[in-house]
Amino acid sequence: MRTNVFFSIAKKEIMDNIRNKWIIIVSVMFALLTLVVSYFGSIFSHGWQDLGGTIAAMMTFVEYLIPIIALMLGYATIIGEIERGSMSSLLSLSVTRFEITLGKYLGLAAVLAFTILVGFGVAGLVIAANVTNVNYIEYLIFIGATIIYGLIFLSISLFFSTLFKKRSSAIGGAVLIWFSFLFIIPIVFTGVLVASIGLDKLMVGSVPNWYYGLELFNPVSVYSYVISLNVVPLNQIAQQNSTVTITYPSFISNWLLLLILIIWITAFFFLAYWRFNKKDI
Amino acid sequence: MVTQFVKCPTCKTTITISGEPGEKIFLTCPQCNQKGAFTIPEEKSAKTIGTNSATIEVNGLTKSYNHFKAVNNVSFTVNKGEIFGFLGPNGAGKTTTIKSMLDLIHANTGTIKINGIDVRLHGKEAKKYVGYMPEKVAFYDNLTALQNLRFYAEIKHAPTEECIHLIEEFGLGDTGKKRVGKFSKGMIQRLGMARAIIGNPPILILDEPSGGLDPRGVILIRDKILEMKKKGTTIFVSSHILSEIQEICDRVGIINKGVLVAQDTVAELRKKLNLKPQIIVTLDRMTSTIENEVKKLPGVETVKIQGNTLEILCDGAMKAKVIVAISSAGGNIVNIQTKEPSLEEVFMRYTEA
Numbered sequence: 210m211r212t213n214v215f216f217s218i219a220k221k222e223i224m225d226n227i228r229n230k231w232i233i234i235v236s237v238m239f240a241l242l243t244l245v246v247s248y249f250g251s252i253f254s255h256g257w258q259d260l261g262g263t264i265a266a267m268m269t270f271v272e273y274l275i276p277i278i279a280l281m282l283g284y285a286t287i288i289g290e291i292e293r294g295s296m297s298s299l300l301s302l303s304v305t306r307f308e309i310t311l312g313k314y315l316g317l318a319a320v321l322a323f324t325i326l327v328g329f330g331v332a333g334l335v336i337a338a339n340v341t342n343v344n345y346i347e348y349l350i351f352i353g354a355t356i357i358y359g360l361i362f363l364s365i366s367l368f369f370s371t372l373f374k375k376r377s378s379a380i381g382g383a384v385l386i387w388f389s390f391l392f393i394i395p396i397v398f399t400g401v402l403v404a405s406i407g408l409d410k411l412m413v414g415s416v417p418n419w420y421y422g423l424e425l426f427n428p429v430s431v432y433s434y435v436i437s438l439n440v441v442p443l444n445q446i447a448q449q450n451s452t453v454t455i456t457y458p459s460f461i462s463n464w465l466l467l468l469i470l471i472i473w474i475t476a477f478f479f480l481a482y483w484r485f486n487k488k489d490i
Numbered sequence: 491m492v493t494q495f496v497k498c499p500t501c502k503t504t505i506t507i508s509g510e511p512g513e514k515i516f517l518t519c520p521q522c523n524q525k526g527a528f529t530i531p532e533e534k535s536a537k538t539i540g541t542n543s544a545t546i547e548v549n550g551l552t553k554s555y556n557h558f559k560a561v562n563n564v565s566f567t568v569n570k571g572e573i574f575g576f577l578g579p580n581g582a583g584k585t586t587t588i589k590s591m592l593d594l595i596h597a598n599t600g601t602i603k604i605n606g607i608d609v610r611l612h613g614k615e616a617k618k619y620v621g622y623m624p625e626k627v628a629f630y631d632n633l634t635a636l637q638n639l640r641f642y643a644e645i646k647h648a649p650t651e652e653c654i655h656l657i658e659e660f661g662l663g664d665t666g667k668k669r670v671g672k673f674s675k676g677m678i679q680r681l682g683m684a685r686a687i688i689g690n691p692p693i694l695i696l697d698e699p700s701g702g703l704d705p706r707g708v709i710l711i712r713d714k715i716l717e718m719k720k721k722g723t724t725i726f727v728s729s730h731i732l733s734e735i736q737e738i739c740d741r742v743g744i745i746n747k748g749v750l751v752a753q754d755t756v757a758e759l760r761k762k763l764n765l766k767p768q769i770i771v772t773l774d775r776m777t778s779t780i781e782n783e784v785k786k787l788p789g790v791e792t793v794k795i796q797g798n799t800l801e802i803l804c805d806g807a808m809k810a811k812v813i814v815a816i817s818s819a820g821g822n823i824v825n826i827q828t829k830e831p832s833l834e835e836v837f838m839r840y841t842e843a
Contacts, residue, residue, distance in 0.1 A: 218645075220641075221633075221641045225633065293631075297622075297624040297626075298627075300593075301594070302646060303614050304614065305614050489589075489596060
């Protein structure tokens with residue numbers, strides 16, 4: 210049987226990232242981050258934290274870091290190839306622009322998923338060998354959700370790589386995207402919340418349900434909800450000598466969150482294809 | 491000489507054989523020692539190739555950028571098995587036309603058919619027949635020559651073994667593990683030509699294939715073009731350097747400022763423009779009798795005298811008569827040179843107008 214052309218294209222993307230050592234560098238970075246946070250990250254204890262504790266301690270890092278990695282990986286995938294000139298040869302072959310878009314996305318997605326899996330996975334195994342309480346399932350959910358989170362930003366970066374005429378503008382676009390989702394949108398949402406219910410009510414801890422709904426529009430919050438819902442130390446707040454479990458509005462479920470994440474991925478993938486299809490090479 | 495790849499029926503190893511078309515070759519599989527015979531298929535004879543069946547048809551192609559018409563209502567056809575030269579100065583619209591032919595650029599109006607298949611509507615199907623070498627040849631810099639070619643061969647569904655032969659053939663056999671990013675411009679250009687002919691496409695589209703090549707590279711590419719023509723490949727080649735094109739092209743199209751100003755055989759274009767060959771005759775001694783005798787001849791356009799040298803512009807058929815006339819007028823000929831009008835002149839006339 211003949212292999213599908215998008216598999217060939219995906220394979221080439223993977224080979225490219227093996228040859229430029231991207232896979233090794235980023236995997237090692239993820240592993241080191243996890244190990245360092247796990248060993249030195251807790252202010253309450255010395256030595257290794259368990260997997261749940263490690264996740265809780267490095268959530269913020271991961272939230273910020275994964276989009277950067279994904280945007281770096283994908284921002285130039287189409288425009289870079291157009292600018293370099295190799296796109297004309299690729300497109301002169303018997304392939305459709307959809308196959309190229311899909312092939313590139315699949316290849317980069319495999320690279321990203323592999324680095325997250327190996328980087329966090331190896332670190333997870335090291336930690337598991339050093340602690341007594343090993344909660345594998347939670348850690349696997351964390352890895353899976355992180356991969357999906359990365360795929361969203363990869364999809365957005367794929368779109369950005371078709372949006373601009375130059376590689377240098379595309380990198381600007383990628384920085385803007387990162388800044389928007391991690392800073393601007395959260396600040397705007399918080400602003401809306403404070404403006405509508407007032408700071409005094411907020412101080413006593415009552416966050417209205419609609420705010421949770423609003424946050425679903427930001428994939429960064431959606432990702433953190435997934436982790437909070439499924440990883441134990443994150444959905445509990447220490448209060449004096451007991452812990453209280455945070456409750457979310459009933460409409461927030463794993464299925465809804467997963468659906469939202471998948472919608473982000475597919476929407477930007479098809480936007481990328483639509484733009485690329487119209488482009489003169 | 492034809493090279494073929496055959497798969498051993500028992501162990502599926504690919505074996506490379508070469509021989510003349512129609513020749514029966516007996517071989518033994520190096521893997522499993524299975525013996526067998528293989529007959530190299532006859533090349534398609536000229537009879538089976540209809541000379542009138544166009545393989546590339548461009549009809550009313552127009553592409554504008556804002557208000558600038560880069561290509562304006564261009565129509566031409568390229569027939570099966572011919573080499574069609576596409577000439578024009580830089581910025582005339584050559585690359586825009588070529589890119590539109592492959593739907594890399596979406597034309598505003600016009601249709602392009604490759605082997606009768608509309609490129610806009612059925613691009614994937616139409617492009618199966620094409621090998622393309624872009625003006626700006628580029629590869630994946632992180633990969634080696636072989637890794638690059640294998641990638642294209644895989645998409646073209648061509649045997650990947652072919653890539654090793656092509657790399658050897660284009661003098662890149664010793665590059666081994668070297669990244670293409672470290673190649674010289676000439677090496678990239680040669681690899682670009684190798685990439686275009688992967689899978690033996692029936693149509694080759696070459697955009698300025700000898701740009702940036704040293705003279706040896708230019709000859710290598712030209713010989714490859716002629717070799718492909720012998721196999722019956724239809725070749726469309728663009729250039730702004732005319733001398734190398736006029737020797738190999740059956741027909742040429744001349745484009746200037748987005749408009750196709752001429753489309754004909756090289757000989758026809760010369761005839762239409764009434765370009766005449768020039769004879770330069772050097773004598774040991776010049777006399778006015780000789781000058782007058784030559785000037786009297788019908789078909790002689792101009793006669794220029796410089797010392798002992800006569801520069802005569804005349805009809806092609808008159809060349810021998812001019813020499814006889816000089817001789818019978820008492821001229822003692824030391825040297826004769828003839829200069830055929832080059833396509834350069836044809837080109838200049840069309841593009842200056």
